[in-house]
């Protein structure tokens with residue numbers, strides 16, 4: 001994106017400024033990547049719900065007597081890390097029967113083919129993300145150059161569909177915008193005596209380079225994208241939430257909450273209904289500001 005800006009810009013001083021900006025952006029990307037590939041100890045969130053991702057890329061394991069569910073396979077290089085995390089918790093990677101995703105971007109799905117190969121899990125993906133994962137990223141509206149092994153989808157999900165296994169019910173909420181089939185997962189879990197509503201946010205961000213409408217000689221990233229974001233925020237506002245999670249740890253301040261665990265917090269730090277409401281509202285306002293900026 002920054003490279004395109006350099007090309008479009010076309011005169012020396014501006015190019016120099018943008019080159020400086022680019023190296024900063026590259027630096028940020030390198031930092032993000034480092035977190036993406038840095039292992040952290042897996043941890044329990046509630047009964048049967050565990051975090052098995054890296055510092056920067058979230059993966060969740062849902063354990064049931066009939067087999068387990070993995071949400072997000074992440075990068076191709078993440079699969080051994082996820083496997084190690086599952087085994088450290090005392091579970092078997094092979095017991096994963098269902099593979100789900102937050103959305104069809106390479107940092108959440110590139111490892112899916114390998115997870116399927118190692119576990120035989122059924123891959124279940126929201127309708128409008130299916131062509132993206134089955135083409136290995138080729139049909140993505142924003143990141144067609146980031147390719148990964150194309151992965152066959154075994155069950156096409158639609159908005160509101162349920163994935164039922166061993167007494168767990170996961171509901172697939174279509175929250176499009178970030179990708180067309182971006183999926184927010186909800187489920188109900190126990191934490192001791194308490195029954196808690198979990199929300200795993202698919203994504204709520206407008207990435208650099210996304211076009212929210214036609215204009216300035218460019219077309220929208222896809223037709224109807226602003227309406228999709230509006231629907232997504234309305235849905236997220238309506239969901240009951242006790243345990244607040246998402247596709248990346250920074251959606252729900254994971255590292256800060258882990259510090260509280262380390263410091264001996266007695267409460268379950270993942271129960272954060274007000275943090276969820278505040279985050280939805282903050283992201284919604286950011287989206288509205290970006291929409292205005294682009295008009």
Ligand SMILES: [Zn+2]
Pocket residue numbers: 103105178203
């Ligand atoms: Zn993404």
